[in-house]
Structure formats: C-alpha cells, structure tokens
Amino acid sequence: MLDIQKLEKSFGEKRAVQGLSFTVEKGTVLGFLGPNGAGKSTTMRMIAGVLEPDSGDATIDGKSIVSARRDAQAALGYLPEGAPLYDDMTPPEFLAFMAAARSLPRSERKPAIERAIADSRISTVCSQRIGSLSKGYRRRVGLAGAILHDPPVLVLDEPTDGLDPNQKRAVRALIARMAPRKAIVISTHTLTEVPAMCTRAIVVDRGRIVADETPEGLLKLSADGTLENAFTRLTDQAEAESA
Amino acid sequence: MNRFRQQFDSFLPTFRRELGAYFATPMAYVFLAVFLLSIGMFTWEAARFFDTGTADLSPFFVWHPWIYMIFLPALAMRLWADETSAGTDELLLSLPLGMPGLVLGKLCAAWTVAAVGLVLTLPMWITVNYLGNPDNAAIALTYFVSLLMAGSYLSIGAAISALTRSQVTAFVISVVVAFVFTAAGWPLVLSGVKNLFGAGLADLVAQFSFLSHFEAAQRGVLELRAVLFFVGFMTLWTILNGLWASRQRLG
Numbered sequence: 484m485l486d487i488q489k490l491e492k493s494f495g496e497k498r499a500v501q502g503l504s505f506t507v508e509k510g511t512v513l514g515f516l517g518p519n520g521a522g523k524s525t526t527m528r529m530i531a532g533v534l535e536p537d538s539g540d541a542t543i544d545g546k547s548i549v550s551a552r553r554d555a556q557a558a559l560g561y562l563p564e565g566a567p568l569y570d571d572m573t574p575p576e577f578l579a580f581m582a583a584a585r586s587l588p589r590s591e592r593k594p595a596i597e598r599a600i601a602d603s604r605i606s607t608v609c610s611q612r613i614g615s616l617s618k619g620y621r622r623r624v625g626l627a628g629a630i631l632h633d634p635p636v637l638v639l640d641e642p643t644d645g646l647d648p649n650q651k652r653a654v655r656a657l658i659a660r661m662a663p664r665k666a667i668v669i670s671t672h673t674l675t676e677v678p679a680m681c682t683r684a685i686v687v688d689r690g691r692i693v694a695d696e697t698p699e700g701l702l703k704l705s706a707d708g709t710l711e712n713a714f715t716r717l718t719d720q721a722e723a724e725s726a
Numbered sequence: 727m728n729r730f731r732q733q734f735d736s737f738l739p740t741f742r743r744e745l746g747a748y749f750a751t752p753m754a755y756v757f758l759a760v761f762l763l764s765i766g767m768f769t770w771e772a773a774r775f776f777d778t779g780t781a782d783l784s785p786f787f788v789w790h791p792w793i794y795m796i797f798l799p800a801l802a803m804r805l806w807a808d809e810t811s812a813g814t815d816e817l818l819l820s821l822p823l824g825m826p827g828l829v830l831g832k833l834c835a836a837w838t839v840a841a842v843g844l845v846l847t848l849p850m851w852i853t854v855n856y857l858g859n860p861d862n863a864a865i866a867l868t869y870f871v872s873l874l875m876a877g878s879y880l881s882i883g884a885a886i887s888a889l890t891r892s893q894v895t896a897f898v899i900s901v902v903v904a905f906v907f908t909a910a911g912w913p914l915v916l917s918g919v920k921n922l923f924g925a926g927l928a929d930l931v932a933q934f935s936f937l938s939h940f941e942a943a944q945r946g947v948l949e950l951r952a953v954l955f956f957v958g959f960m961t962l963w964t965i966l967n968g969l970w971a972s973r974q975r976l977g
Contacts, residue, residue, distance in 0.1 A: 567813030
C-alpha cells in the first residue's frame with residue numbers, strides 16, 4: 484500500500500533523511516518513532532507530497548509521489564504536525580472545503596462529512612469556529628479532515644499529542660477500527676502508545692532506520708523491559724556511532 | 727487537455743474559501759469602510775468634487791492609483807503569508823490541488839472584495855447623473871480599467887505575500903513595489919529621470935507606470951495598450967506568485 488524507497492532529503496548541510504526505505508501493508512499500524520530532529524516529520528512531509536525528496540520515491544496505493552503526485556495525494560490522508568487548520572471556519576465548513584478540494588463527487592460530500600464528524604467525535608463543536616477550539620478538538624478536526632475521503636493510506640503526525648486520556652482512548656479506538664482496511668503510519672513521542680496502537684514500530688535517528696520491530700520485539704532490545712530504555716539504547720547507539 | 731483542466735479545478739474551492747475568510751473576519755468590512763471613507767475624503771476634500779463645476783467623476787478617479795497603492799496590499803498581504811505562519815500551507819500542499827488554480831483562486835477572491843468596494847462607490851456615479859449629464863459610457867470604461875488596475879496591484883501583493891510568513895513584511899514590501907510602478911508615471915519622477923538620463927529613458931519608465939496607463943482611461947479613452955498592459959502585468963506577477971508559492975516544496 485505504502486512503499487518507500489531510498490528517500491533522501493537535505494537542508495543545506497544537514498542531511499535530514501538518509502536513504503529511508505520501508506513498506507507498510509494493509510492492516511498494519513506502523514509507529515514511527517525517534518527523537519526530535521530525527522527526520523520523522525520530514526519523511527512524512529515527503530510522503531504527503533508537501534516536500535520534494537532530493538532522491539528516492541514513495542508510492543501510495545501504487546502511485547508515485549514524484550511522478551504522479553496528485554494521484555498519490557488523492558489516495559492519502561495526512562494530518563500535519565500540530566494539526567494546522569483554518570481558524571476562521573467552523574468544522575463543517577472546513578470539511579466541506581476539504582471535500583471540494585479533494586474533488587469528491589457532490590452527492591458523496593454530505594455523507595462523507597457526516598461520517599467524518601461522527602468518527603472523530605466532533606459533533607458537539609460543529610457550530611464553533613476552529614480558532615476557539617481546544618487543542619484536543621483541533622487535533623480531532625484535523626483527523627476528520629484526513630479520513631474524510633476514506634483513503635487507503637493514512638499518515639498521521641502526532642495525532643494524540645495534546646489530548647487528554649479519554650480523547651487519546653477515543654483516537655486509539657478510531658485507529659483500531661480503521662486499521663484492517665488501511666495502511667496507517669503514526670508518529671508519536673509517547674512511547675506508551677506504541678503497544679496500545681501499533682502492530683509494528685520503526686525507530687529512526689539522524690535520518691536512518693535504527694530498528695524495525697514489533698512492539699514486543701522492541702521490548703526485547705531493552706535492558707529493563709521498558710520501551711523507554713529500548714528507545715534510549717537505540718538512539719544513543721546511533722549517536723555514539725556517528726560521533 | 728484533461729491534465730490542463732486538472733491544474734485549474736482547484737480554483738473554485740480556493741476562491742470560495744478565501745472569499746469566506748475575508749467576510750468571516752472583520753477584514754473585508756474594515757477594508758471596505760476605510761476604502762470608501764478615504765476615497766470619499768480625497769474626492770470631496772482634496773479634489774473639490776462639487777467645486778469643479780463639471781458633472782464628471784475625474785476628481786474621483788484621479789485618486790484611484792494612490793488609494794489602491796496603499797489599501798490593496800493590505801487586502802492581499804494575508805493570502806499566502808497567513809498560510810505559512812499558521813502552518814496551513816502544509817495542509818494545502820498535501821491536497822491534490824493544481825498550483826495555477828490555487829494562485830488564481832486566491833487572487834480572484836481578493837479582487838472580488840476590491841470589486842465590491844468599487845461597486846459601493848456607484849452612488850457617486852448616480853449623483854453626477856442627478857447633477858448634470860456626464861458621459862456615462864466614458865465613466866463605465868474608466869471603472870472597467872480601474873478594476874483591471876486593482877487586479878494588477880493585488881497581483882503584486884499576492885505574489886509578495888508568498889515570499890514571507892509575516893503579513894506586515896508582505897504589506898510594506900508590496901506598498902514599496904506598488905509605489906515604484908505607480909510613481910514611475912508621476913511628472914515629478916519623470917522630469918527627474920528626464921533631466922538625469924534623457925527623454926528616451928523617461929519614456930521607457932513611463933511605459934511601466936500605472937499612472938500613464940490609467941491616464942487615458944480617465945479621459946474615457948479605451949486604449950488597447952493599457953488593457954494589454956494591465957492584463958500582461960497581472961499574468962507576470964501571477965506566474966511569479968505560483969513560482970514563489972511552489973518554492974515551499976523544495977524545503
């Protein structure tokens with residue numbers, strides 16, 4: 484579903500992403516982990532067609548983001564980091580804009596918007612402008628925008644950041660519901676979410692993959708049985724190697 | 727052909743969203759109020775609309791380039807800078823939208839607000855008809871060229887807005903650029919250029935001035951040259967706008 488081949492991106496001297504390759508099949512929820520500045524968001528931006536890779540390619544549902552960008556983007560739902568939204572719109576207005584921008588057929592727009600509102604549980608804030616919503620609700624409106632067109636591939640950059648425990652559980656349940664039909668990539672800082680949400684985890688550091696495991700496999704790499712320890716060992720190791 | 731059309735199917739969603747954004751915030755209303763207030767003030771106080779003794783709108787049209795120069799960059803400054811500073815450009819670029827439709831949709835939304843401002847000056851036109859017998863065809867033509875000129879000023883502002891994430895910076899730079907293209911036809915500047923570099927260059931400078939091209943229209947003469955100038959000018963800045971907005975993808 485999502486196939487990433489040797490993605491590279493540099494910003495000036497800094498090599499943000501160095502030849503990243505991996506594949507995500509339907510039914511997989513991939514946790515994309517790594518310290519700040521490891522290249523997670525840059526990779527996700529390239530998959531979403533927001534940034535052009537220096538080299539390499541990503542194919543979404545068989546369409547290349549480099550040579551058939553618009554077709555690839557049409558098959559992708561993307562939640563950018565921080566869930567940027569248009570503050571002057573209400574959630575239904577925003578979703579109507581997204582539906583039009585994605586050229587959904589007119590007859591399908593209304594049911595799609597209603598479904599996205601129900602799935603992301605934002606019906607109570609539909610009359611408010613997005614600018615007045617709390618962080619948790621903003622994130623869910625962003626999520627509603629990403630799943631609106633029922634894409635086969637979802638890329639979510641920190642979808643649970645800033646949510647309270649109840650909201651986190653709701654998002655996790657939503658992701659679990661969608662998982663069998665989609666390939667999903669989630670980046671997160673909160674390691675405790677990995678076993679709860681993901682079936683596979685990739686740890687990146689300095690633009691390279693340092694581990695590609697199941698959450699259980701990741702735990703085996705730790706000295707004391709915690710994911711945190713595994714994470715520290717993996718990313719420190721990369722630091723020591725490059726130093 | 728289909729690929730070509732795809733580039734523009736982003737026009738309508740973008741246009742609707744941007745126009746909605748102008749009217750969802752006080753932005754459009756403040757712009758319209760201040761625009762009408764200042765154009766009225768200049769027409770009556772500075773150009774003495776009632777004292778000219780002739781029933782025409784020349785004391786009104788003469789201020790258009792100068793008023794546009796200040797106010798239209800204020801209307802255009804948010805078009806791209808706001809997206810960059812709010813991070814919504816990332817959302818926008820992740821959608822399967824063609825850049826040409828995006829650029830034109832944004833420009834046309836701002837242009838529509840400017841057109842509403844012009845429409846709201848129609849009571850002046852009605853007034854001169856009440857007071858005398860003006861040449862209405864000439865006035866209609868001047869309105870038309872003025873609208874084209876407004877689009878040209880907006881195209882500068884929109885393109886420059888794509889270069890920065892700060893709306894204030896976009897505004898200031900746009901006013902300066904707009905001033906250059908306005909004042910190039912100002913007699914004060916032209917005679918200076920003429921004294922320094924000769925009449926040939928002064929002529930050339932005047933070719934790129936909004937004042938010179940609007941001047942014939944003010945007399946009610948439709949010059950194809952002027953129309954082509956404004957349309958060409960807008961096309962050029964719109965292309966720059968598209969290039970500058972696509973730059974984002976390179977990182």
